[in-house]
Amino acid sequence: MSVTNTVDAARLNLLLNELRLPAIKVLWAQFAEQSDKEGWPAGRFLATIAEHEIAERGRRRTERHLVEARLPTGKTFDSFDFEAVPMISKAQVMALAGDSWLGKGANLLLFGPPGGGKSHLAAAIGLALIENGWRVLFTRTTDLVQKLQLARRELNLEAAINRLDRFDLLILDDLAYVTKDQAETSVLFELISARYERRSMLITANQPFGEWNRVFPDPAMTWPLSIASFITPPSSR
Known part of the structure; x- marks a missing residue:
């Protein structure tokens, strides 16, 4: 039986909202299905979704910092002659x-x-x-x-x-x-x-x-x- 079929998805999504884990909320079902098919241990499943959450937080943080930095556009090392x-x-x-x-x-x-x-x-x-x-x-x-x-x-x-x-x-x-x-x-x-x-x-x-x-x-x-x-x-x- 699929893991996603034995979990109250709506309740889990509410819990993830409360914990402010938006990336895990989006990805958990996909990785739960993969984990179920490939027989991952629970630790691997948790580590995988946690790594994605951390990566997504880093991406959003960089986006915020880019906005607040007010850098002139297009000024990169690659574009400098x-x-x-x-x-x-x-x-x-x-x-x-x-x-x-x-x-x-x-x-x-x-x-x-x-x-x-x-x-x-x-x-x-x-x-x-x-x-x-x-x-x-x-x-x-x-x-x-x-x-x-x-x-x-x-x-x-x-x-x-x-x-x-x-x-x-x-x-x-x-x-x-x-x-x-x-x-x-x-x-x-x-x-x-x-x-x-x-x-x-x-x-x-x-x-x-x-x-x-x-x-x-x-x-x-x-x-x-x-x-x-x-x-x-x-x-x-």
Whole structure:
């Protein structure tokens, strides 16, 4: 007699709903039938459906993380023309998709002139890290600074920065477009300080680190980054 014929399917589905096991709810009958025909031990049947549930949860989690990351579409390692910019080491860039630097709370700076592919590489790195289970947020630096300034005016800056803690990596694109305005640079400094050695940041910029006085009027404002760990690919051109 088939296992599915001896089980109250409706009741089992209700139980699986209660336990929040949607993948098992969809697949249990199929694998129960296969288990019945092939004489699987109970442990194999349970392990099989549990593995599918875990895999499905991972897929849904990755989907959620991709949505919240706000990555620009189509920016992958495969779509980047490494031959057009031979001064960039493909092996080095691909290695950044590993998570060793994130685990240390290190930071990554990508320097180069406009149009050199910094944003593309940053997004591709972010995508690879999401696929490896990390949470990432990609944002233009100016957009994030404006949001933090609004939070400060509403006396909510600390809470706004704390909410960003859920992201293992913040990708701040185009630092150069932040002005030397004290209000802008101070909230950016507070964000950098709050994440220092705890959560990683990837920053793209047109100017090298030594010229960041164009963004931060007070040299002391760069200290959380200046003593952080850097992995800096060469200029794209």
